[in-house]
Amino acid sequence: MWCSLLFTFALLALCPLGKQVKVNLQWAICDADPQTVLRKLGEDGTREPYKKTPITYYDTDPPSYSWGGLMFRTKTRRDEELSAVKVHFDPRTFLCVWDRYGNNTSFACQIQSLLDGRRKLWTDEQIRFAERFQRVHWTDLVGFGPNPNPKWRLNISDHEGVFDDVQAETFHLMELEVKVLRYEADEVYGDISKYLREHNISLCYEQEPRTLRLFRSMGYNRSHKSLIKQYE
Known part of the structure; x- marks a missing residue:
């Protein structure tokens, strides 16, 4: 019953x-x-x-929180720098979406806040939000970046999408994103995946968020997730 209530709240958050x-x-x-x-x-x-704005990811070193679905970053939107806290899965805020990588679909919520010259990266609201999900050792967060993040608009199999690249040193962490209505997601995902294969696009073996790919490229893996236990 509790799971049903969470799902209902999630839908309400997504469908005002x-x-x-x-x-x-x-x-x-x-x-x-x-x-x-x-x-x-x-x-x-x-x-x-059409856009060139840097992005910086935050985690402990070695990374720990990202493996469990709690992610921190700063980026630029409309020439204004902002910080963001993103969680998989917590439906108790208004800015929530379904994210799909490969066959894995998860519910993700985030709170973004303009930095606007303030010294602290994370607002009190973002801190409370993150700690609903898990206790965070905030002073141990370090920045991985800033990394260039150019974006291109593309039409892929009759669907508008955004292709972008986060360049972290010698690594190109590329991603294509297409937003669709939930009921058509499976069909569109199949169509575009087929289109990419037909054009010999090399899809990564691990279909997962770019933060995790960044840390894998740096030699980290999920075994570092155990570091979080120190803070619980």
Whole structure:
């Protein structure tokens, strides 16, 4: 019964005033670089991105929280720097979406806040939100970045999507995202996956959030998640 209540609350969070539920379909791409991907998709490989804004990920060193679904980052939106706390799965806030990587779909909520010159990265609201999910040792969080994050708008199999690349040193952490209504997610995911295969796009073996891919590329793995036990 409790699970049913959580699911109901989640739907209410996602569907104020009758709005339909949407899901973010995402593909982790492991080609050499974004220019290679653009050329494979029939785009101009020299085409400039519509946006170039840096992103920094935060975690302990070695990383611990991200493996459990609690993620911290700072980025730029409309020329304003903001911080974000994202959780998989906590339906008790208004900014929630379904995220899908491969066959895994999870419910994710986040709270974003403009930095606006303040010294603290995380607001009291973000701190309370994160600690509903898990106790956080805030002074141990360190930044991984800033990393360049160019983005391109693409039409993929008749669907509007965003292709972007987080360049962390020599690594290109590329991702394609397409937003669709939840009821059509399976069909669209299958169609676009087929389209990418037909264009020889190299999909990563691990279809998972980019934060985790970043830490894997740095040599970390899920065994470091046990570090969190020290703080509980």
